[in-house]
Amino acid sequence: MARFIFITGGVVSSLGKGLASAALGALLQARGYSVRLRKLDPYLNVDPGTMSPFEHGEVFVTDDGAETDLDLGHYERFTGVPACKTDSVSSGRIYSDVLEKERRGDYLGKTIQVIPHVTNQIKDFIRIGEDDVDFMLCEIGGTVGDIEGLPFFEAIRQFGQDKPRGQCLYMHLTLLPFIKASGELKTKPTQHSVKEMRSIGLAPDILVCRSEGPIPEKERAKLALFCNVRPESVIAAQDLSSIYDAPLAYHREGLDQAVLDAFQISPAPRPDLTKWEDVSDRVHNPEGDVKIAIVGKYTQLEDAYKSIAEALTHGGMANRVKVKVEWVDAEIFDTEDPAPYLEGFNAILVPGGFGERGTEGKIKAAQFARERKVPYLGICLGMQMAVIEAARNVAGVKTAGSEEFDHEAGKKRFEPVVYHLKEWVQGNYKVKRGVGDDKGGTMRLGAYDAMLTEGSKVADVYGSRQIEERHRHRYEVDIKYREQLEDCGLRFSGMSPDGRLPEIVEWTDHPWFIGVQFHPELKSKPFAPHPLFKDFVRAAKETSRLV
Numbered sequence: 001m002a003r004f005i006f007i008t009g010g011v012v013s014s015l016g017k018g019l020a021s022a023a024l025g026a027l028l029q030a031r032g033y034s035v036r037l038r039k040l041d042p043y044l045n046v047d048p049g050t051m052s053p054f055e056h057g058e059v060f061v062t063d064d065g066a067e068t069d070l071d072l073g074h075y076e077r078f079t080g081v082p083a084c085k086t087d088s089v090s091s092g093r094i095y096s097d098v099l100e101k102e103r104r105g106d107y108l109g110k111t112i113q114v115i116p117h118v119t120n121q122i123k124d125f126i127r128i129g130e131d132d133v134d135f136m137l138c139e140i141g142g143t144v145g146d147i148e149g150l151p152f153f154e155a156i157r158q159f160g161q162d163k164p165r166g167q168c169l170y171m172h173l174t175l176l177p178f179i180k181a182s183g184e185l186k187t188k189p190t191q192h193s194v195k196e197m198r199s200i201g202l203a204p205d206i207l208v209c210r211s212e213g214p215i216p217e218k219e220r221a222k223l224a225l226f227c228n229v230r231p232e233s234v235i236a237a238q239d240l241s242s243i244y245d246a247p248l249a250y251h252r253e254g255l256d257q258a259v260l261d262a263f264q265i266s267p268a269p270r271p272d273l274t275k276w277e278d279v280s281d282r283v284h285n286p287e288g289d290v291k292i293a294i295v296g297k298y299t300q301l302e303d304a305y306k307s308i309a310e311a312l313t314h315g316g317m318a319n320r321v322k323v324k325v326e327w328v329d330a331e332i333f334d335t336e337d338p339a340p341y342l343e344g345f346n347a348i349l350v351p352g353g354f355g356e357r358g359t360e361g362k363i364k365a366a367q368f369a370r371e372r373k374v375p376y377l378g379i380c381l382g383m384q385m386a387v388i389e390a391a392r393n394v395a396g397v398k399t400a401g402s403e404e405f406d407h408e409a410g411k412k413r414f415e416p417v418v419y420h421l422k423e424w425v426q427g428n429y430k431v432k433r434g435v436g437d438d439k440g441g442t443m444r445l446g447a448y449d450a451m452l453t454e455g456s457k458v459a460d461v462y463g464s465r466q467i468e469e470r471h472r473h474r475y476e477v478d479i480k481y482r483e484q485l486e487d488c489g490l491r492f493s494g495m496s497p498d499g500r501l502p503e504i505v506e507w508t509d510h511p512w513f514i515g516v517q518f519h520p521e522l523k524s525k526p527f528a529p530h531p532l533f534k535d536f537v538r539a540a541k542e543t544s545r546l547v
């Protein structure tokens, strides 16, 4: 049966709870344990799939097709454990499940209340698969004291009581602000946060304190005394220059040891950290750099393309170069020539996106990359835009466009080279969708196979003829145009197993131009960079040598 670690946050948000959880997961693995990480989010959306990336950052898609919080991306990148539907839940999901049960009559006439019905639903979620791993790490979104977080905090309090003593641990992440004038790290906000926790019946066993520098002995002792934890369980989380230093940094601070001590696991297995030492070495000792432009819409908020930025970093690590990413707003090219903006980059990436805004600019970026022979990676919408560019400017389909934009505008303006997919095969099932369907959870989501053409660039890059990648889209390139486009040199080098859905396109007379309908970035890890990103950065490095 698993041991449970509950991770909460206090004082302010964005302290890196997700990263701390992921790093702890990696450290427990380094000690030989199996782990699973989960995120419990107090917001009322049923899942983040319908939230704007401006609000919530990227939506991370799992193999089994769940649209989840971006923290699940951190969990996967640090532990390599593929996340699944049952690793992410929100208040919205919990309440809608409770209400569904109520309508079905499952509660046998009882009055439905937050305690015990909502808290029971949360506890049932936490328990899923508890026999399959050594440690289950559950991160609670938001901060202690938030009204909407209360049912979750109450549920994890009860959970600790339900389980035998010593099977649950509470880790609390806070901030130690540094007051320049007095030259002091302040412990008071942390004391208040722990007091707040105690008022709802929770007592942290471990305090992880974000601070700009090390925690002096005096402050550590004060925190231990006032917050009722052992001094060794006050862990400093100093700002790091790379997130991939987190496992080693937390290990140096004694986090994994404190966790094992709290569970009274003795003697603790020795950790094997060679994987993370290699990762850290690659991050900090590049032998050159490459400049890559990401031409997208959500460029103000880097979290909107979190996994892409990380996958590029991994590609750089594999090639021993530092990838310098610059975010270029696609809308600029709606009216301006992209050349002055894009010259000087070693490669161009056009990421996924929704809606028409910025798409003419993305099409121009694809054209620039094709004509100037600059390495190009188009992801999802980035592939669709590359196909539209090919259709318009090479195959002579002058009005080529996507049905997505006509649907949005409510009028027909384009020849639909990219069309709304209404029926497809998932495993042994046929999935059907209508244009007016609900927005939440209705896309082609999750892992699907693709077959690669022998002798194509992608078959070479993957070193395989069959791959499995994660999807998240409603629209699809129409194979009706395949012959016409292939005659122009745009090869459809990856197709769905039934041959109906184009998965990958590539220009045959270009050093590196690949568009993929799926999201390869979601599967990249620092210790196992994704082959497409690895080769894309290699191609960028080649051009940097030529310049």
Ligand code: GLN
Residues within 6 Å of the ligand: 351, 352, 353, 354, 355, 379, 380, 381, 382, 404, 472, 473, 474, 475, 476
């Ligand atoms: N908007 C496009 C579609 O729905 C692309 C989606 C994406 O890039 N993830 O097909």
